[in-house]
Amino acid sequence: xxxxxxxxxxxxxxxxxxxxxxxxxxxxxxxxxxxxxxxxxxxxxxxxxxxxxxxxxxxxxxxxxxxxxxxxxxxxxxxxxxxxxxxxxxxxxxxxxxxxxxxxxxxxxxxxxxxxxxxxxxxxxxxxxxxxxx
Numbered sequence: 134x135x136x137x138x139x140x141x142x143x144x145x146x147x148x149x150x151x152x153x154x155x156x157x158x159x160x161x162x163x164x165x166x167x168x169x170x171x172x173x174x175x176x177x178x179x180x181x182x183x184x185x186x187x188x189x190x191x192x193x194x195x196x197x198x199x200x201x202x203x204x205x206x207x208x209x210x211x212x213x214x215x216x217x218x219x220x221x222x223x224x225x226x227x228x229x230x231x232x233x234x235x236x237x238x239x240x241x242x243x244x245x246x247x248x249x250x251x252x253x254x255x256x257x258x259x260x261x262x263x264x265x266x267x
Contacts, residue, residue, distance in 0.1 A: 205253070211230070213247060222240065222251075
């Protein structure tokens with residue numbers, strides 16, 4: 134079928150969204166497991182509906198920022214305790230309290246003090262989960 138619609142994706146983009154290789158998509162197309170179309174130049178295009186059908190994982194939220202942390206807790210600084218070159222900053226973010234150990238220089242550069250708005254950005258190599266926490 135020859136058509137080009139705005140909601141059709143290139144093989145590369147479709148593969149990225151589904152989490153497989155372009156070669157896998159070509160094989161699926163050949164085996165009838167994937168419905169594709171062709172553009173005017175004969176390149177395969179994948180309808181967005183096919184991508185959604187084949188996705189096994191939910192699409193991750195986007196932060197709209199150039200920083201990588203996805204876990205953000207906007208709130209208000211409750212306390213700042215400076216001791217030597219380090220400091221503890223406690224942020225009340227909704228029902229949560231997040232405590233960050235940062236440098237004294239960072240506290241000074243960011244102008245952190247109790248009462249101001251701040252966001253805790255969390256990027257951890259390990260996150261512990263407790264069942265029934267509350």
